[in-house]
Amino acid sequence: MKHAKSSSAPKRARTSKECSADHECTDDNCSCCGDGPVQLDDQVLSQPAHTLLALALEEIESTGDRAVVIKLFETAIEKFGNEKSLEHAWALLRLAEYAEFMDYAEKAVLIAKELGTAGQMEASLCGLLEARAQVLSFCLEQSNWRDPVPDGGDSDDDVDEDTSKPIVGEQKLVDSLAQLVAAHNALSALSTAVPSFIDAYRGTLTFLFARREAHALTSRMLLVLFDAAVTLVYGHEGWLATSSTAGIDSGDDTRKIAHQTALVWAMAAAECSVDSAVVEARLEPIVKYLASQPNDTECCKLYAQLLLVLCGCYEDEEKAMDAYDLASSKLVQAHRLSPNDPEIKSQLADMGQSFD
Structure with missing residues (x-):
């Protein structure tokens, strides 16, 4: 029996193994299959959608039990039902990013498009959501995105080929990342959006950082992705004089990731002979x-x-x-x-x- 980090300490339990996702999947390397199914106990099931969403995010940061995380996300989304809200849209996107399943992201974008004109903060958050969905779409369009890393790592010849390999649809990635940075800048300019900005910054940085683990990520792809990540870090941390969010604390874990983005970018730049x-x-x-x-x-x-x-x-x-x-x-x-x-x-x- 495992306990989620919550003030009400809801519990969830797992049973036998089979796919816990509610979509039809034929991919042997699917990142959300093979770890379930998961049964959430009654205390967890009684929680509202926003609490289940928070539990899913906490689970990612603690045990990282993939099947439990996905089940919590899916249960939260079921409880949102047909609700047209930013919280529902972000729950769908976060599940899409975590499970790398684009259908959820497409549903999130549809909701965001309906909500994007409600106000400045909503427009910025919806723009950010759409940008992250586009980045995810780009990643999943790469033909070998889910290929496993070969045993023993890549040979020197593989590394040379990887470094010079062009990115399929690079302009789409560049445009999506530019939209992502612009949405963060718009949020940072809104004094009423500070909590939303901190959450968005933490979430986007974690999303980008997690992409580095995919085998399909060539050095060139890392360079482009992490250049945007470094831009976000500089703007947030106040290392650039133009930052309007300097001094906002996003937590030690996020700060550590922020610092590491510069190292990932630098290593990619070296491999690409910048x-x-x-x-x-x-x-x-x-x-x-x-x-x-x-x-x-x-x-x-x-x-x-x-x-x-x-x-x-x-x-x-x-x-x-x-x-x-x-x-x-x-x-x-x-x-x-x-x-x-x-x-x-x-x-x-x-x-x-x-x-x-």
Whole structure:
């Protein structure tokens, strides 16, 4: 018996195995099949739709039990019925993103189109919903999106082919991400929308970050996706002077994801042979921020990782060595702050550094 994180502590239980999704599925690699079915107990079933939606999101962050998450989403959606509301639309979209099943996203967009003219905040949230649905659609249109990662990882030849592989329908992705950023900017300008903006920022960043795990995501695709993610991070965290949302706290977990987006982008940029000056300029805001946090272990670690990526981008040997030396010193600083961190010890050992 498992317990969801809720003030009323509703419980849910699982039974035998078969697909829990309510759609017909013939995909052997379907991400929402094979983990069910799930039976929610009466206490959970008695909850209103918005509570079930909250439980689904909490389940993702805690145990990540896919079958339970999907069942909670589906039960919430059943309770919404024919209700035309933003909450219903977002429940459909979040299930679509989680299960990677486009039918739910299409239903969400239909509801959003009916609600999009209700007011500025509603229009911005509906625009964001449509943009995220378009990004999801683009991902699922890639022919090998659900291909499993080969055993033993990719060979060097595979990596070279992956790096140069064009994106099918790249302009659609670029346009969708531009719409996504514009919707976030519109939300951030509304003082009455601060809670909605924080929730939207957290949700969008998590959605984009989760896409990195798909095998079909080429380096070029990562570069485009995470460039938008970095733009959102800079705007939210106040690393750019134009941000109207600087200082809003979105939580430690979201902040950690935000910092990691820059690393994912930098690694993709290096693999795509983006000019080192372009990489430097793009990373400058976060590098300045990380440099100002010498007593934060995670910031020191990330700073070192970014410097090592930059090291590989530089053609100038002296600049590369300077970046390497600074990365080493940042890892030493991180080790002083957290002497038992195994990741730091491993990285220092790889660099030939003594940490005893």
